[in-house]
Amino acid sequence: MTEPQVAELIAHLGDRLVLDPETVAAFSRDSSRAEPQGAARAVVLAASTADVSAALAWAHRHGVPVSVRGAGTGLSGGAIAYPRGLIVSLERMNRIIAIDAGNRLADIEPGVITADLDQAARAHGLFFPPDPASARTSTVGGNIATNAGGLRCVSHGVTTDAVAALEVVLADGRVLRTGARTRKNTTGYDLTSLFVGSEGTLGVITGATVRLKPVAPGTPRTFRASFDDIEDAGRAVTTIVGSAAQPEVLELIDRASVEIIESFQPSGLPLPGAALLVGQTTGLDAAARAETILQLCREHGADDTEIADSDALLEARRLANPALTARGLRVSCDVAVPISELAAVFRGIDEIAARHGRQVSTVAHAGDGNLHPSVQAGETPEEYRAAEAVIDDITRLALSLRGTITGEHGIGSVKQHELPWQLDEVALDTQRAIKAALDPTGILTPGRAI
Numbered sequence: 001m002t003e004p005q006v007a008e009l010i011a012h013l014g015d016r017l018v019l020d021p022e023t024v025a026a027f028s029r030d031s032s033r034a035e036p037q038g039a040a041r042a043v044v045l046a047a048s049t050a051d052v053s054a055a056l057a058w059a060h061r062h063g064v065p066v067s068v069r070g071a072g073t074g075l076s077g078g079a080i081a082y083p084r085g086l087i088v089s090l091e092r093m094n095r096i097i098a099i100d101a102g103n104r105l106a107d108i109e110p111g112v113i114t115a116d117l118d119q120a121a122r123a124h125g126l127f128f129p130p131d132p133a134s135a136r137t138s139t140v141g142g143n144i145a146t147n148a149g150g151l152r153c154v155s156h157g158v159t160t161d162a163v164a165a166l167e168v169v170l171a172d173g174r175v176l177r178t179g180a181r182t183r184k185n186t187t188g189y190d191l192t193s194l195f196v197g198s199e200g201t202l203g204v205i206t207g208a209t210v211r212l213k214p215v216a217p218g219t220p221r222t223f224r225a226s227f228d229d230i231e232d233a234g235r236a237v238t239t240i241v242g243s244a245a246q247p248e249v250l251e252l253i254d255r256a257s258v259e260i261i262e263s264f265q266p267s268g269l270p271l272p273g274a275a276l277l278v279g280q281t282t283g284l285d286a287a288a289r290a291e292t293i294l295q296l297c298r299e300h301g302a303d304d305t306e307i308a309d310s311d312a313l314l315e316a317r318r319l320a321n322p323a324l325t326a327r328g329l330r331v332s333c334d335v336a337v338p339i340s341e342l343a344a345v346f347r348g349i350d351e352i353a354a355r356h357g358r359q360v361s362t363v364a365h366a367g368d369g370n371l372h373p374s375v376q377a378g379e380t381p382e383e384y385r386a387a388e389a390v391i392d393d394i395t396r397l398a399l400s401l402r403g404t405i406t407g408e409h410g411i412g413s414v415k416q417h418e419l420p421w422q423l424d425e426v427a428l429d430t431q432r433a434i435k436a437a438l439d440p441t442g443i444l445t446p447g448r449a450i
């Protein structure tokens with residue numbers, strides 16, 4: 001990036017182009033263990049689609065690598081900076097343009113904080129279903145770009161199920177509109193889905209029309225059940241998900257994670273022998289369904305169960321990531337397995353932990369079969385590599401059970417080496433062909449995600 005090139009970009013963007021190295025550094029990382037690939041030259045604090053379009057057209061012309069950033073809560077190193085690259089930040093494009101209650105849709109800019117959209121929808125008796133544990137800090141654009149999951153997926157699906165239409169700036173600066181406001185739409189290829197989960201590699205999402213759902217009537221019920229054997233907890237989840245009880249949330253916190261959360265911030269989680277299931281039911285029959293779920297837990301060996309009206313247990317679950325991070329448990333993954341394999345994956349993780357002589361602590365969106373096992377990173381590079389070897393073995397275990405290497409966080413930069421473990425050459429070639437068609441000069445988030 002030469003000085004005349006920078007001047008050309010300033011002419012387009014004025015003070016929305018920031019060159020100050022301290023500010024640039026602040027936008028150069030995400031919440032993963034990945035380090036920026038180098039010092040970026042500038043950050044675009046985009047205020048409009050036109051800003052993003054000007055920035056990408058410029059980067060396309062001059063061959064400058066671009067990283068795209070929402071709130072930087074990503075856990076896969078997808079938003080980290082490139083050497084002498086440009087960072088496009090969407091955090092200032094944070095307007096909720098309209099809540100279209102009649103059609104249960106919201107029109108938004110990508111930088112809207114997930115929980116803010118949910119809150120705004122609730123004023124209309126609606127809610128935004130995607131509910132990552134980071135909802136109070138992540139952006140909806142970032143959720144779409146990673147196809148984020150979260151606590152309510154077991155009942156409402158993942159982010160892609162809530163996206164009706166997108167506005168996307170392509171790598172050469174052109175603006176593409178996908179999808180429709182209708183319930184049904186079979187016009188052309190499903191480009192909306194193509195951009196969901198594309199992790200900033202195919203285009204920059206500058207607008208979205210997302211689907212809202214009505215808030216269920218009645219008082220939600222929160223439940224918990226303690227297990228002395230984590231495999232029993234896995235079998236209980238398989239049974240619950242296959243039953244008609246339909247929890248809204250079904251999470252697992254193992255004993256080590258409960259200890260870590262409680263020492264980080266006491267939140268009233270009881271210490272289980274091996275694992276705690278916590279969840280929620282909603283609707284007029286919430287209490288009856290919570291009781292059915294706890295009965296199924298007892299049939300699978302749960303010895304201490306409780307139903308409550310408050311959200312405290314779920315709040316405690318949301319603390320897991322910050323608590324584990326504060327403890328140095330930074331090497332983790334987000335593998336997913338078929339629901340029927342939960343007991344097998346927990347058994348396998350115990351065996352891997354024993355073989356490596358390491359403690360593995362696991363929290364899971366259990367109802368989705370999506371696990372977050374974590375290992376202490378250690379101080380030295382050797383300790384770090386040893387921790388990564390544990391996580392690599394857990395990832396291979398999930399694949400051997402017909403699972404996936406990432407259920408919700410995406411590949412980013414930290415899981416690149418795992419891609420060929422899951423995708424064969426034909427699948428990889430197809431992905432590369434899509435990338436080449438949409439970003440022929442390879443400026444957008446190069447070398448990541450696929």
Ligand SMILES: Cc1cc2nc3c(=O)[nH]c(=O)nc-3n(C[C@H](O)[C@H](O)[C@H](O)COP(=O)(O)OP(=O)(O)OC[C@H]3O[C@@H](n4cnc5c(N)ncnc54)[C@H](O)[C@@H]3O)c2cc1C
Binds near residue numbers: 072
């Ligand atoms: C405490 C904590 C809890 C979490 N819990 C969950 C959870 O329950 N479920 C879950 O799925 N994730 C979770 N995450 C991970 C993270 O919050 C999600 O991946 C989230 O979707 C990232 O949003 P963001 O705005 O921070 O995106 P960023 O981190 O800024 O970016 C993430 C990726 O999306 C791309 N991107 C961002 N915005 C755009 C855009 N507008 N257009 C194109 N590409 C874009 C970036 O290039 C990058 O590849 C958690 C993270 C933390 C720190």
